[in-house]
Amino acid sequence: MHHGIKKLLLLGAGPAHLQVLARLAQNRPADLDVTVLTPYPHHTHSGMTTGLMVGRYSAKDCQIPLEPLVKAAGARCVQGRCAALDAAGQTVLVGPTGKDLAPSELTYHLLSIDTGAVFDRTRLEADMPGASTHALMVRPVEVFATLWPQVMERAVNRPLSIAVVGAGAAGLELLFAAEQCLRLHGAAGARFTLITGGTEPAEDQPRGVQRRVLRRLKALGITVLRDTCVGMDHGVVRLGGGAELACDLPLLAIGTHAPAWLTGSGLALCEAGHVLVNEHQQSTSHPNVFAAGDVATRADAPHPRHGVHAVRAGPTLATNLLAAHEGSALTPHHPPKHTLNLLSCGAGHAIASWGPLHAEGAWAWAWKDRIDRAFVAAHTRHATPAAAR
Ligand SMILES: Cc1cc2nc3c(=O)[nH]c(=O)nc-3n(C[C@H](O)[C@H](O)[C@H](O)COP(=O)(O)OP(=O)(O)OC[C@H]3O[C@@H](n4cnc5c(N)ncnc54)[C@H](O)[C@@H]3O)c2cc1C
The missing domain is CATH 3.50.50.60 (FAD/NAD(P)-binding domain)
Known part of the structure; x- marks a missing residue:
């Protein structure tokens, strides 16, 4: 050049x-x-969002403040x-x-x-009318993280029915975290549905991981609908097959734009x-x-x-x-x-996979926790002048 x-x-x-x-x-x-x-004045590490939901992390644990890093780089930041x-x-x-x-x-x-x-609201409305008004979207994670406590406030008073739309890694992590949160801290009787978009849950993952995910969904009593979501209204999710699902809160984690x-x-x-x-x-x-x-x-x-x-x-x-x-x-x-994929199933349990290999357990969650914390710490530490370390 x-x-x-x-x-x-x-x-x-x-x-x-x-x-x-x-x-x-x-x-x-x-x-x-x-x-x-x-x-934003910080970077939020999205991999820690579900740990934040279940109270394993504080907002600060998941954030890398940008100002010190920008300053150390001799750059300027425009918000x-x-x-x-x-x-x-x-x-x-x-x-x-x-x-x-x-x-x-x-x-x-x-x-x-x-x-x-991003979620492009115009395209989203064209594909799924009502979604931009009625669904809680996982992105931007900064906004999602501030809205989730409001869901928990509602969940304490009465059992909520939650439908997660999107069965990729982010949707599944979100679903498992929401289920754990409401089971531990919400009113008894909450119900969960996963709307996959017509595919198997974790469709892009190896077969072994899919089987593990299905076992976990079944053990937690989560309903899986292999159907598409084609629209939403207050308290209702419309499905491609013509049915309507009553739900208090649709959580949107479909592929982004x-x-x-x-x-x-x-x-x-x-x-x-x-x-x-x-x-x-x-x-x-x-x-x-x-x-x-x-x-x-x-x-x-x-x-x-x-x-x-x-x-x-x-x-x-x-x-x-x-x-x-x-x-x-x-x-x-x-x-x-191949990359190491660690799918968290609520805090304390994760499914690990690398290429065709897969396994699960508390150790996998602890591994993910270590990697995520190390990433945040490395970039926070980087921003600290050498003399102060
Ligand atoms: C709940 C959840 C959990 C996930 N867990 C994992 C995981 O465990 N492992 C994994 O590998 N992936 C995970 N992902 C996917 C992962 O978050 C993304 O693939 C990754 O963040 C992509 O990095 P990025 O740099 O492209 O974007 P981001 O990390 O989103 O960073 C983009 C940055 O750009 C800023 N920005 C956005 N719009 C603008 C604009 N118009 N102008 C200026 N700045 C802008 C944003 O504020 C943000 O700081 C998860 C995603 C979600 C939603």
Whole structure:
């Protein structure tokens, strides 16, 4: 890439960008001006959301404060959301934050995107009318975490009926955590239903993991409906098969969307609207744009949208952003073929899998707990000046 790159803009503070900031904290070129645009003053580690629901973690346990890390990296933080991107004009429009402190436009020479996946309310309403009004959505996890205590307040007074829509890893973790929470702290008689979208629960996982999930669902008395949710109304979930399910609260954990602001950005996008990147995590259409995590799709090697892939892409992303600034060769990122997946079944029990291997137990939950806490601690510690450690 060419020289003259003086302004690096990081959109979002997902796990890949935390690692970019950590690398910049060790070695930031003096002539590189770095800005981070992020809606929250902290990164919430989503893998710990269900532990937060069941009271194993405090909100603080799950959060990585951004200010110290940004400061250590010699960067500046702008609190706000990307609302539009003009890749040709190298400009980002910042959406309102509620505080109106953010400048309305940011320009860049080099851009990196790690803003994660979203629920696009317009698309959601088209597929599932009523969902954006009546369902509690798991994303953004920061909002979900503040609303869950309100559900528990209701659950203490009367038995609730909860339907989880979406039977991927996030939906299952959410369901198991909700069941554990209400069993331990709610009024007796709560009911749970899993609406899978027509597939088996944990469809993208190995058969052995699916069997373990089914056994657990059965043991907890959770009803599984292999049907699609096609709409919602107050107290009702409508199913594709024509039936209606009465429920107090639908929890939505279906596959998420690409951000709407990517449409019209000029960037090459995959069919589903995510940023199409090559083996260097570099946009296939704009060499001065990089992306990682759930917002990106690898053109050469598509992989599932898991946090672990966002984390693994971080070091190469950091290397390539610095290489792009220097004008030196980029390094390919090879996503791992197999990743360690730890599906938490409420606090204290998890199903572990790696490729075709799988097992479960309290030890798997303790393993996940150690990994998650270590991730948060590493990035919190990184932000602490060496002398103070
Ligand atoms: C309940 C739950 C549990 C999960 N558990 C696991 C697990 O155990 N293991 C696993 O591998 N994966 C897990 N996942 C999936 C995992 O969370 C995601 O795959 C991972 O977070 C993706 O990382 P990311 O960097 O793409 O996005 P994120 O981690 O979502 O980070 C994106 C960042 O960008 C910010 N942002 C969003 N929009 C904008 C905008 N417009 N402008 C600027 N900034 C913006 C966000 O605030 C956030 O800080 C779980 C997901 C959920 C919902």
